[in-house]
Amino acid sequence: MTRIRANCPGCGEVDLTPPEVTLRIVRAPDGLVGEGSTYRFLCPDCDELVTKPADERIAQLLSNGDVPIEEFGDIDQLLELLLPPHPEAPADAPRLTADDLLDLHELLAGDDWFERLLAS
Numbered sequence: 012m013t014r015i016r017a018n019c020p021g022c023g024e025v026d027l028t029p030p031e032v033t034l035r036i037v038r039a040p041d042g043l044v045g046e047g048s049t050y051r052f053l054c055p056d057c058d059e060l061v062t063k064p065a066d067e068r069i070a071q072l073l074s075n076g077d078v079p080i081e082e083f084g085d086i087d088q089l090l091e092l093l094l095p096p097h098p099e100a101p102a103d104a105p106r107l108t109a110d111d112l113l114d115l116h117e118l119l120a121g122d123d124w125f126e127r128l129l130a131s
């Protein structure tokens with residue numbers, strides 16, 4: 012089986028097998044390996060998850076070595092997977108309008124906004 016030599020920040024060079032590495036490719040608009048592409052592995056010596064940026068050359072080398080690939084159409088798809096949903100943007104809440112903002116501004120300009128907040 013192919014062996015992959017990678018670098019752990021704590022342990023230096025480590026040898027891995029292809030299934031131990033995951034290549035995450037974010038496609039650039041031109042179809043090449045884009046910004047945000049990474050490869051990662053669990054270091055066999057210290058158990059740290061190591062994530063490193065992957066450029067076109069690294070992605071080519073790893074995919075030729077039969078490393079499993081997760082592919083994303085663009086960076087937003089990847090972020091959707093990595094980030095929790097935004098807590099301040101519930102899908103079914105009404106949008107903040109310019110009028111709401113003006114009301115808030117006028118409320119905060121008064122002296123009693125904190126008391127009113129506590130009372131609400």
Ligand SMILES: [Zn+2]
Nearest residue numbers: 019022054057
């Ligand atoms: Zn390590």
